[in-house]
Amino acid sequence: MNIKHSLSIALLCQTSYVFAAASETNTVDNQDGTFTYTQKINKDSTSPHYVAPSGYGFNFYSHSGQDYGWQHNFDEASNPLVKIQSATLMIRGYDIDSEAFHGTSGEYDGISVDGIDLNPGLLQGTNGTWSETTFDMPTSYILDDGLMNVFLDIDMNHDYVWWKTTLDYSLLTITYAITQNDAPYTPTLSGSPQGCANSTDDFTVNISNSSDADPDGDPVTYEYRWFVDIGQGEVVDDEVAGKTDHTGNTVLSSQVNAGETWRVQVIATDSNNLVSDPAFFTWELGENDSDCDGITDTNDDYPNDDKRASNNYSVQSTLAFEDLWPEKGDYDLNDLVISNQFNLVKDANGLVKQIDLTGSIQARGATLASGFAIAFPGTTSANVESINVNVNGQSESVSAEAGHSSELVVAVLKNIHSATDNSQTYSFFNTQDGDDRAVIPVTMNLIFIDPVDPLQIGNAPFNPFIYRVSDRGREVHLPNYAPTALANTGLFKTGADNTEVGGETYMTPAGHPWALEISTSWLHPMESVDIIQAYPAIQDWAESRKARGTTWYSTPVAGKCWKCN
Incomplete structure (x- = not known):
């Protein structure tokens, strides 16, 4: 919510919503050889999971300059037989004004893990409501040391007090198996068109290593998740941006506009439900810039040639x-x-x-x-x-x-x-x-x-x-x-x-x-x-x-x- 019309903490606490209890860590045996691990971090969590800053953080309206972090852990990461089937990080927040109509002036709250930005790149939500943003957690972030340091960068596009938000909790969910079977390889992607793209192109991603996708030779399927930046400066899920929720390997040109950035995430899953790290392919479209050379078509003497941009005539x-x-x-x-x-x-x-x-x-x-x-x-x-x-x-x-x-x-x-x-x-x-x-x-x-x-x-x-x-x-x-x-x-x-x-x-x-x-x-x-x-x-x-x-x-x-x- 914009600071000009922000609610006070007192008003927020008068709502019917009750904040979650203290941190919870649970492991459930799914009785099929797999286990589901969940860990919730909120305002009541303690070190090393969370050290509450003074006057901001979980359950406080916080703004630019009041960024903070917390830590998830997964102790089973040290077991070499643990293989992950799925891993997500879901963050529940309030009053996240990420609506695309704000353009680059909107509230964009970035989420990173171990210093690396996650996709969709920012929290997603609307004015005055609670929302839940789900991020796919790369398995390598989990299995390297079992520690995941999450950081919230509030209102990334401003360096002064403008937008505010508050978080309820961060929920890590990992489904894993104990097996000697290995997860599939991270997909190798090739996209069409390569390089420069424009709004008349269909975007298609192909898997280059599909014939050798799994170290055990297991059959592999692929899950596609599409993101788009329509002007806010970071990609969000395509349906959040008002596009079709694409689940295949192609986005038609009818969904594409000049000035947008499109990104596809592909995760391989083998017949044992083990998953790879995600792979990404990105297309950037210039703003009325058909050859994507950074010069708009109206100012480009060669609008369809990225090697040429201007004529410069000498005096005859x-x-x-x-x-x-x-x-x-x-x-x-x-x-x-x-x-x-x-x-x-x-x-x-x-x-x-x-x-x-x-x-x-x-x-x-x-x-x-x-x-x-x-x-x-x-x-x-x-x-x-x-x-x-x-x-x-x-x-x-x-x-x-x-x-x-x-x-x-x-x-x-x-x-x-x-x-x-x-x-x-x-x-x-x-x-x-x-x-x-x-x-x-x-x-x-x-x-x-x-x-x-x-x-x-x-x-x-x-x-x-x-x-x-x-x-x-x-x-x-x-x-x-x-x-x-x-x-x-x-x-x-x-x-x-x-x-x-x-x-x-x-x-x-x-x-x-x-x-x-x-x-x-x-x-x-x-x-x-x-x-x-x-x-x-x-x-x-x-x-x-x-x-x-x-x-x-x-x-x-x-x-x-x-x-x-």
């Missing part, structure tokens, strides 16, 4: 390369112009499971054949589940490039020449007057075996570069990006290059780059037009090491760049 940008490094060449930076946008597909923990590239080849102003690749730090080819590249509608499964032990390198375009639409009229692609062909779509799908920390792989576009098809070591990277393990570092500081390993890379002494990332769509220079002529503001931007002229790409010179008329 343009990459441009000059292929004559370490010489400056014509310095038109249109030997490859490719748009790109990345999607980092993350799991529920924020780790990257998949990287998708969507882009298009805008221009190819190169005579030499080059490839286009991306290096991903923080992971390696050993962590790749699959890579798929699609160029202009032609899909291909590819492998990570070999020779890299500390990063993952993917060749997106193995030959830009063969990927572009060669024309009899134009020797290049979209870099000359009148050449206005459709861009060529490019996508890449990279899936990791184990999700990767996004801090390890960095930000899009990661480390993109081109390389000479006929000379793989001749890599061209964005300024201040690192070469890969296959780069020919002997070309550093030759020609116009001023790369310093560990310092500035892929720039001239003046700071002019061989590759650019422009954070927008971009009109590249015409063929053989120096980029400084097409975009004069780039010179100050480059030579100030990006400190000035940050919008250089927005001021083209008419007639100097493709479609800049």
